[in-house]
Amino acid sequence: MMHIFLFISVLAAYFVKAITGFGNTLVMGSLFAFIMPNALITPIDLVLGMPTNIYIAWRERKNISLKVVIPLALMLLIGIIPGTFILKMGGEGLLKSIFGVVVAGIGIEMLIRNTKKSEVKKSNPALLIMIGLSSGVLAGLYGIGALLVAYIGRITPNKNQFRANICCVFLVENIFRFILYGYTGLLNKQILSLVLILSPAVILGMMMGIKVDKYVSEVTMRKAIIVLLIISGIVLFLKNILIN
Known part of the structure; x- marks a missing residue:
């Protein structure tokens, strides 16, 4: 039963990933958290997600902007x-909750602002540094890229450019984190065996999502990003303040 639950969770996660370019960690992590610790969830998500980022980045390669990436x-x-070593030591609860509030706040701000295609913001160096460093800590801890999603969503005009740049950044991060997790011992036989079992769910979810994506408009895509950001922040907060 546990493997069936995990399989369905991964399928749903990568269905969302194929459409939006992100969201797999939110869906999978939230569901996996009911039955396994974060120290297992994050490495599993990393190994499953890396091939999908390669695929999406290659598929949307014409839309990649090196100035963004x-x-x-x-x-x-x-x-x-620092995020990886905090994960290794296990002292991440309060930090995760704080980031949850920040991420939800960003999603709500995007909802209120209701940015149109023509209102794409210019890159702000100070904001870029703050978001990049904060996202790195989050990625090391949980593989979460919500802050990056919000930032890239502000500076890219359409869903193809959004997916291309977010997945390209994620791919660079994935490769680095894969090496770092291996060095710190966060990747082990248990992780790799679960990855092998769950890989078919990734493929099936991606195939389903790619077919549905043909019918997803820019407006729907933006709404999906906002909803996922808000839910992501709320889940991060509740799991670590009200549950723990």
Whole structure:
């Protein structure tokens, strides 16, 4: 029964990933948290998600902007190191809750602002550094890229450019985190065996999502991003303040 639950959770997570370019960690992590610790969830999500980021980045390669990807990726990598060691030590509850409030707040701000396609914001260096470093800590701890999602959503005009840049940044982060997790012992035989079992769910979820994506408009895509950000923040907060 446990493997069936995990399989369905992964299928749903990567159905969302295929459409939005992110959200797999939110869906999978929230459901997996009922039956396993974060120290297992994050590495599993990393290994499952890396091939999908390669695929989406390649598929949308014409829409990748190095001006967006390179500075965000650099800041992200710097933040991943402390985040990974906090995950290793297990002292992440309060930090996760604080980030939950921030992420939900960003989603609500996007909802209130209701940005149109023509109102794309310019990249702000100070904001980029803050978001990049914070996202790195979050990625090291939980593989969460919600702050990056919000930022890239503000500076890209359409869903293809959004998916291309977010998945390209995620891919750089994935490779670095894969090496770091291996070094710190967070990747082990238990993780890899579960990845093998759950890989078919990733493929099936991606195939379903790609077919549905043809019918998803820019407006629907933006609403989905906002909803996922708000839910992500609320889940992070509730799990660590009200439950723990």
